[in-house]
Amino acid sequence: MKYVFYLFMLFSSSVAAKPALVIDILSNENFSERYSAFLNGRDVLSITDFTANTDGSHLEIVEMILLQQALYLGGETRPVEFRAQPWAANTEFDALIDGTSLMLARSMWHEDILNYRGSLYVSDAVIEFGQYEAGLYVSADNLQAQQLQLSQLNKLTVVVNPRWHVDWRALINTPMSAISYIGPWEEMLAMVKANVVDAMMINFSVGANLDLNYEGHLFTPIKNVKVVLPDTRHFVVSKNHPQGKKVAQALVKGLKVLRQRGIINKAFQQSGFINQQVKDWQVVNQQMIVTKQ
Known part of the structure; x- marks a missing residue:
């Protein structure tokens, strides 16, 4: 894993110089404060230890990190900017379908996206059946x-x-x-x-x-x-956003790398989402x- 860390650090300065990739989060689920506290100044691409430093649910924070690492490993090296949106449950799909939103920073239930698959690129399962x-x-x-x-x-x-x-x-x-x-x-x-x-x-x-x-x-x-x-949970990307296809391809490729390296399961276990106490x-x-x- 060391070579991954050095690779991330080597390119971190060049990534910062590129225009940001805007990814949406829901304002009523805005975890930006706790996300920043978890990073504690660390480069998000260098994170290999997902052990929580505060109590509470860390699923959303972990997904924000895994998403960025997957995009980078898949070849999408622009830095991510999270944009809070005050969406209701139905309008978040509207924005993804019409291309107003590129993607959300959290995974979604497969059952919820079934009727929208024609308008969305859907990743492999991030959270597998039985894990939640x-x-x-x-x-x-x-x-x-x-x-x-x-x-x-x-x-x-x-x-x-x-x-x-x-x-x-x-x-x-x-x-x-x-x-x-x-x-x-x-x-x-x-x-x-x-x-x-x-x-x-x-x-x-x-x-x-x-x-x-x-x-x-x-x-x-x-x-x-x-x-x-x-059910299973997946990241989704808008097919109608001008950057959708490129971002979706990078995401699928990068998630496969993270899964093969065991980082996804490690992140969920260390963060407490897959909780050994229960x-x-x-x-x-x-x-x-x-x-x-």
């Missing part, structure tokens, strides 16, 4: 919910946006009661904090207790149970997990 696991996060002061056993989960109410098709499908295949709410992620978490609902499905946080601290409010997962979100926890929707014979 979520905890049932409850307010830290909701001791009753925290003490529920697997056999008692039918008493649990879980808020979910029905437009999040994979989340919805996973939840309705559990004994728990799905509470439909169409609104921002932050508002759903506020419902959990206020005990309007018991829980929310969130990919596991980094930290000794897997706790999530959001704006001073503490949430914790119900121990020994988890939900698998049954390896033996019971999958609540086990019947949805199809194993290859």
Whole structure:
């Protein structure tokens, strides 16, 4: 891996002199502050250790890094500039379809992009089937919910946006009661904090207790149970953007290199997205997990 590091450092100054490649992020999921804190002055192309330096979910941060490394390894050497966009779930596809947006800095569920494949270049799976696991996060002061056993989960109410098709499908295949709410992620978490609902499905946080601290409010997962979100996740690039084809080709090539070198799985494991602490926890929707014979 050392030669990769030196190669990145050798070209970092020339990359900085080139015009930026603009890639969009959602403003309500703007991880730029924590992303900058994670880099801590390091060249993004030199990152080989993805160990989290703060608690919380680091999936979005890791994907922002992997995306840039893949593009570079695929021959797209322009530096990336992240542009925050205040999109709703449906309009992000509109912008990709009409070419207003080149691509998003996060992966997307395959199920969600099926109807748009004619307008999008779709990468190989970044997150493979069965890798995306979520905890049932409850307010830290909701001791009753925290003490529920697997056999008692039918008493649990879980808020979910029905437009999040994979989340919805996973939840309705559990004994728990799905509470439909169409609104921002932050508002759903506020419902959990206020005990309007018991829980929310969130990919596991980094930290000794897997706790999530959001704006001073503490949430914790119900121990020994988890939900698998049954789909794959992919980067997508607009076919109607003038740079789309070139960027998509570089992305596919670079992701293949990262996958062959084991960097993608390493990044997800070190960052806590693939979390060893929950390896033996019971999958609540086990019947949805199809194993290859």
